Amino acid sequence: MTAPSRIEHDAFGPVEIPSDRYWGAQTQRALGLFEVGEERFPTVLIRAFGLQKHAAARANVQCGALAPELAPAIEKAAIELHEGKWNDHFPLTIWQTGSGTQTNMNANEVIANRANELLGQPLGTRAPVHPNDHVNRSQSSNDSFPTVMHVAAAIEVNGRLRPALDELRSALAERSHAFADVLKVARTHLMDAVPMTMGQTFGTFERQLAHALARIDDALPRLLILPQGGTAAGTGLNAPAGFDSFFCATLTETTGLSFVPNAHKFEGMAAHDALVELSGALNTIATSLLKIANDMRFLASGPRCGLGELLIPDDGLTSSIMPGKRNPTIAEVLVQACFQVIGNHQTITIANASGNFELNVAKPVLVYNLLQSLRVLADSSALFARRFVRGIEVDREQLATNLDRSLLAVTALNPVLGYDRVAQITATALRERITPRAAAIALGFLDGDEYGRLVDPAKLVAVNISKR
Incomplete structure (x- = not known):
């Protein structure tokens, strides 16, 4: 039985779209063209598009570029998108035009259809709200998509990664204090060295996390510089005077993050150095966390035939064949996340270096990998803090034996x-x-x-x- 559908028209003619879908003709055409992979943008990017379109509508009204009677419906639809109501209406994979045009149009179409619905019109009418003429007013994919890249990354850094790393730093500091008087043998070159304390070991880990937080704090200000208003090439064609400032003011009010216009929009569209800088910080942090997780699981190796100096918390899991075996599974999750972040940094680096002239055209793959790095690093760090570090104890008897020998x-x-x-x-x-x-x-x-x-x-x- 054929599912019900509707017909929409764009510049290239009629397109058949499932009747319950809020996307439009351009998204449907892209679905039939870009049949590559299954990787889709995370919801944080889709929701960031809601913020971007909301701020653009506000700025357009303030500049006199959008009819005030259309703005409330567009803004409401955009906020609904930001709230996650329309996540299921973004069917495209990341494998699309390198400027992210299709996902930008997907956002324009979903918001236009929803705005028209709010105004009493059926889906697919493209009136009174048009996806290009109104939702995309004073914008291009070339400045909107990189703006959304920055917004999504800044939100993830501020709202997810930084709290997770701070939680891990706090957990390590607490263990460092708890083990301040516990003597152990230091090891250099994997071999026995001079005495130290377990508190000093964990204090070293805590210091690495303090530097990790400083690194992302150093990168954050450049994430807050947005190219919105540059339109197609950076010249600002079709963007009214003051649009970029009004846009950033609204976005700042909505998010609590201090976004500012990029004074040289060519740079913000042709290159994404700020995102590579952030990825570089994540790459460094991943190497820190990899070292920390490995040190802990080696110090906990055993319980009878390894170093056996740390006692790791029981996660309730065991071997499929060896009854009662306990493994450092949480540490292994963190290690694997670090591998992913390190690999993603290579992709992000190449993607940024592959821009040509006035536009970088590897934006989708760049931001996909960056957002994945932010998410897995944050989630695995928080998990490691809560389910591993906070429950670690020391085997004082084993430590004393090792020290004596x-x-x-x-x-x-x-x-x-x-x-x-x-x-x-x-x-x-x-x-x-x-x-x-x-x-x-x-x-x-x-x-x-x-x-x-x-x-x-x-x-x-x-x-x-x-x-x-």
């Missing part, structure tokens, strides 16, 4: 005995499978009391901290 606390004897004699102690202890204390006594370099006074790991760590 460690050779290189004797490095503290260098100023007393000299490097060569200390090297004899470590070599003897390793060869004879005895403690460094026993080796020092056997070699006649120190008695037990002297060794205990000079090589007390707790005092060594405390002295080192006080010197700093």
